[in-house]
Amino acid sequence: MRFVIAALLLTSLFSPAAFAEFPKFKAETIDPAVAEKACYAVALADVDNDGKEDIVAVNESQVLWYRNPDWKKHVILDSQTELDNVCIAPYDIDGDGLIDFALGAGWTKIGTIQWITRDKDPAAKWHVHAIGQEIWTHRMRWADVLGTGKPQLVVSPLNAVDKPGVSLLAFEIPANPKADRWQSTAIDDSLNRLHNHWHIDFNGDGIASTLTASQEGLNLIRRNADGTFRRQLVGSGMPAEKPADQGAGEVKVGHLKGGRHFMATIEPMHGTSVAIYFAPPKLPDGELAERLVIEDTLKQGHAVWTADVDGDGDDEVVIGHREAGTGEVKGPGVYIFDPKDEGQRWEKHIIDDGGVAVEDLICTDLNGDGRIDIVAGGRATKNLKIYWNLGH
Numbered sequence: 001m002r003f004v005i006a007a008l009l010l011t012s013l014f015s016p017a018a019f020a021e022f023p024k025f026k027a028e029t030i031d032p033a034v035a036e037k038a039c040y041a042v043a044l045a046d047v048d049n050d051g052k053e054d055i056v057a058v059n060e061s062q063v064l065w066y067r068n069p070d071w072k073k074h075v076i077l078d079s080q081t082e083l084d085n086v087c088i089a090p091y092d093i094d095g096d097g098l099i100d101f102a103l104g105a106g107w108t109k110i111g112t113i114q115w116i117t118r119d120k121d122p123a124a125k126w127h128v129h130a131i132g133q134e135i136w137t138h139r140m141r142w143a144d145v146l147g148t149g150k151p152q153l154v155v156s157p158l159n160a161v162d163k164p165g166v167s168l169l170a171f172e173i174p175a176n177p178k179a180d181r182w183q184s185t186a187i188d189d190s191l192n193r194l195h196n197h198w199h200i201d202f203n204g205d206g207i208a209s210t211l212t213a214s215q216e217g218l219n220l221i222r223r224n225a226d227g228t229f230r231r232q233l234v235g236s237g238m239p240a241e242k243p244a245d246q247g248a249g250e251v252k253v254g255h256l257k258g259g260r261h262f263m264a265t266i267e268p269m270h271g272t273s274v275a276i277y278f279a280p281p282k283l284p285d286g287e288l289a290e291r292l293v294i295e296d297t298l299k300q301g302h303a304v305w306t307a308d309v310d311g312d313g314d315d316e317v318v319i320g321h322r323e324a325g326t327g328e329v330k331g332p333g334v335y336i337f338d339p340k341d342e343g344q345r346w347e348k349h350i351i352d353d354g355g356v357a358v359e360d361l362i363c364t365d366l367n368g369d370g371r372i373d374i375v376a377g378g379r380a381t382k383n384l385k386i387y388w389n390l391g392h
Helices: 001-016 017-020
Strands: 022-030 042-044 052-057 062-066 075-079 086-089 102-103 114-119 127-133 136-143 153-156 166-169 184-188 196-200 209-214 217-223 227-236 249-253 261-267 273-278 288-293 297-306 316-323 333-340 343-355 358-364 372-380 384-391
Touching: 001 227, 017 166, 022 062, 022 343, 042 086, 042 217, 042 358, 042 372, 062 209, 075 217, 075 249, 102 136, 114 136, 136 196, 136 316, 153 196, 184 217, 184 227, 209 273, 227 261, 227 273, 249 297, 249 316, 261 297, 261 316, 273 297, 273 316, 288 333, 288 343, 333 358, 343 384
Parallel strands: 086 136, 297 358
Antiparallel strands: 022 384, 042 052, 052 062, 062 075, 086 102, 102 114, 114 127, 136 153, 153 166, 166 184, 196 209, 209 217, 217 227, 249 261, 261 273, 273 288, 297 316, 316 333, 333 343, 358 372, 372 384
């Protein structure tokens, strides 16, 4: 396997065609010191309501807003939550037309779940409102998994404590989100070391399914017609004897230009490998998606995203890791894998080698030029960088 991967990487590094066709990226550090400890999460949201996506970053005690396009930093939350802040999810929670944020904090101690809202000035300190509490709260995203027609806040804790699995919770926004109780529904309670999750409406019915990356591998959790939920194993994850070395830690869903879905993972949790899984929208029970390992030299792999960065109709896989790896290109840094031959071959492109110890990354067109850019936040490097897509 390592020989095959090495051959693929050498092909990408020394092929003139690859360099000619793939876009160039220019790095810009917009904050060299996001945190004292770590930039735990990055998000995108139009904070000042000017039609441009801004960058939001979370460190152990603060929430930071960087305004597009001057990237001026505003501290909008400071020491108002339990240490450490770990995850954030933007949504207009109170329906006033302005973005709010759900925020997870104190994750290793008590796991507080709250949301924050602003006054008239979005650059002033924001206010904290409670949602709930779940120990080891680690990731959160908005999606309608209950079929109500309105998104819920879906929260995945990391480690099981007093039961076999964690409670994967969907919190519904109440009529008065500041004062009323947020009702939660456990959509699964059987997974452990659930490091991340993603949502996708596979069958187009408006109800999102939840794709989880845990030590059990990749599981798809769907709502049944009667309101119950079922979990289906769809990808094996990393095979290993010890549970801590098994499964997956990150997952996103992408598409090839022919319409074929794929799932991109880092395996296992905080792992060494990038794997691609091909699966139809409706995978039969008991059948696992085909697994293709495209990289196995990472250390502390911690971020993955899918986006069509070169404009060819196929989604690329953007990954980040936070410690120096074992390959010729050690990093830590940001790499892009470009699918060839309908996803059976992937060319590696090095975007950053050693300049950021990636804790989280996200992709979007930040400047409206029609090209996908990359935002990455560092752990040991404690920095926040934009990688501008300059095109071919």
